[in-house]
Amino acid sequence: MTHPAQPKASHFINGAYVEDTAGTPIPVIYAATGEQIATVYAATPAIVEQALSTAKAAQKAWAKMTGTERGRILRRAADIMRERNHELSVLETYDTGKPLQETLVADATSGADALEYFGGLAGSLTGEHIPMGEDWVYTVREALGLCVGIGAWNYPTQIACWKGAPALACGNSMVFKPSETTPLCALKVAEILHEAGLPAGLYNVIQGMGEVGAALVTDPRVDKVSLTGSVPTGKKVYAAAAAGMKHVTMELGGKSPLIIFDDADVENAVGGAINGNFYSSGQVCSNGTRVFVQKGIKEKFLARLAERTGAAVLGDPQDEATSFGPMVTENQMNIVLGYIEKGKEEGARLICGGKRADMPGFFVEPTVFADVTDDMTIAREEIFGPVMSVLDFDTEEEVIARANDTEFGLSAGVFTNDFSRAHRVIGQLEAGSCFINSYNDAPVEAPFGGVKASGVGRENSKEAIKHFSQVKSVYVRMGDVEAAF
Numbered sequence: 001m002t003h004p005a006q007p008k009a010s011h012f013i014n015g016a017y018v019e020d021t022a023g024t025p026i027p028v029i030y031a032a033t034g035e036q037i038a039t040v041y042a043a044t045p046a047i048v049e050q051a052l053s054t055a056k057a058a059q060k061a062w063a064k065m066t067g068t069e070r071g072r073i074l075r076r077a078a079d080i081m082r083e084r085n086h087e088l089s090v091l092e093t094y095d096t097g098k099p100l101q102e103t104l105v106a107d108a109t110s111g112a113d114a115l116e117y118f119g120g121l122a123g124s125l126t127g128e129h130i131p132m133g134e135d136w137v138y139t140v141r142e143a144l145g146l147c148v149g150i151g152a153w154n155y156p157t158q159i160a161c162w163k164g165a166p167a168l169a170c171g172n173s174m175v176f177k178p179s180e181t182t183p184l185c186a187l188k189v190a191e192i193l194h195e196a197g198l199p200a201g202l203y204n205v206i207q208g209m210g211e212v213g214a215a216l217v218t219d220p221r222v223d224k225v226s227l228t229g230s231v232p233t234g235k236k237v238y239a240a241a242a243a244g245m246k247h248v249t250m251e252l253g254g255k256s257p258l259i260i261f262d263d264a265d266v267e268n269a270v271g272g273a274i275n276g277n278f279y280s281s282g283q284v285c286s287n288g289t290r291v292f293v294q295k296g297i298k299e300k301f302l303a304r305l306a307e308r309t310g311a312a313v314l315g316d317p318q319d320e321a322t323s324f325g326p327m328v329t330e331n332q333m334n335i336v337l338g339y340i341e342k343g344k345e346e347g348a349r350l351i352c353g354g355k356r357a358d359m360p361g362f363f364v365e366p367t368v369f370a371d372v373t374d375d376m377t378i379a380r381e382e383i384f385g386p387v388m389s390v391l392d393f394d395t396e397e398e399v400i401a402r403a404n405d406t407e408f409g410l411s412a413g414v415f416t417n418d419f420s421r422a423h424r425v426i427g428q429l430e431a432g433s434c435f436i437n438s439y440n441d442a443p444v445e446a447p448f449g450g451v452k453a454s455g456v457g458r459e460n461s462k463e464a465i466k467h468f469s470q471v472k473s474v475y476v477r478m479g480d481v482e483a484a485f
């Protein structure tokens, strides 16, 4: 019998599902059991062409509609997503393995927030009037044209919406390629947008691996590329986009610092460290995986952390009582287990976890290492799994320098009851998305993105509008034109 997660077809183009079984088959594996639950096919060159030409053709009429008309469709799509939250969350759980307890509150709901927020902004995208004596300049905020979105596998619904909603609000069209690991959820986003009244051709989803992504990025009809992925992929995609002088947004990886001072509320700091390391089984780009703890509270912090981590419920992700799911794939599990072995070999002290869980599926126990030093592999490389490194520090000055000593700069957090110190420290941290006495909040109203190797541009908030539109300026002369001859 066909699994309920099997989509009607692999691609969604020009307002309808499209299949082309000549493409490479992509198995969809449910991470909690290892069972194949669906198959999609990578886009053939014919499918890539169909998606790009349809998106190119549809965009101009969409940009001519008023922002209010465009926004109404996005807000309708948000309402449908909220009505279907349970069904979409179950699918997200099949796609990623993340527990339903999480997907019910963090995925379709976050996608709906983006559609609602950018739908609300669409009618207010105006230019300005600049007086120049009796002459004047006016500016117009215009769409970029045809945008490509390429997604990572940890938040397939959210990424499809975080890119699609601002792109469409500004009058662009989009071809979105989900990660080949989680190809299912973006198709539902496309289906819902069209059900809400989006004209055909404006939001298309095609499947495939890196080659399909590369074919999209290098196509001369494409005006903008927004990638969520790793730093190595980001470097390739950014270079390819630059060759065609395209706009980019790069949402990439991180190895973010979370700094806990002696005066912090220990219970809150432990909660922040758990949210910043074990949510989505550690598969979150902004995770604060280098937890710097001031020596005075180190042992108290570790004891409470081990106790609370021991309360994680590993199990069937579709059971709402489960609070901790598997790694997305067997490969990702093996990468994470490899890092855990490295941590042990390099002399970090294992506080809890440290191995594959004894159950079916790709589960790795939530793992905490203490006495981690800055040079250890687990403190330098992005693991993208449930492995927390706890490092000691003495002074504020020292911890700021060590926190910044990385190529990455996505996020950073500080826990302290001294608010002058909190702002002083955050002000010196090289990171794009920061937290004080909290960790990993990502509301649509706040800009999200990194500095240094972690990325270029911002998603969410009014900032995202700047990255999906451009400004035309028009000088208007009211008098005669003077010329030299």
Ligand SMILES: NC(=O)c1ccc[n+]([C@@H]2O[C@H](COP(=O)([O-])OP(=O)(O)OC[C@H]3O[C@@H](n4cnc5c(N)ncnc54)[C@H](O)[C@@H]3O)[C@@H](O)[C@H]2O)c1
Pocket (backbone or CB within 6 Å): 150, 151, 152, 153, 154, 155, 177, 178, 179, 180, 208, 209, 210, 211, 212, 213, 214, 217, 228, 229, 230, 231, 232, 233, 234, 236, 237, 250, 251, 252, 253, 254, 284, 285, 286, 382, 384, 410, 449, 450, 455
């Ligand atoms: N900053 C953020 O917002 C954010 C959010 C989620 C994940 N991430 C990062 O994503 C990474 C994990 O996701 P992943 O393993 O799917 O990343 P990845 O870099 O392997 O792949 C990302 C996407 O890029 C595509 N791709 C690969 N090569 C390409 C090429 N040459 N041209 C065009 N597209 C290409 C892949 O098919 C996939 O869809 C982590 O590093 C994580 O930190 C960042």
Ligand SMILES: NCCCC=O
Pocket (backbone or CB within 6 Å): 154, 155, 283, 284, 285, 286, 442
């Ligand atoms: N909820 C924000 C997740 C973004 C990165 O993985």
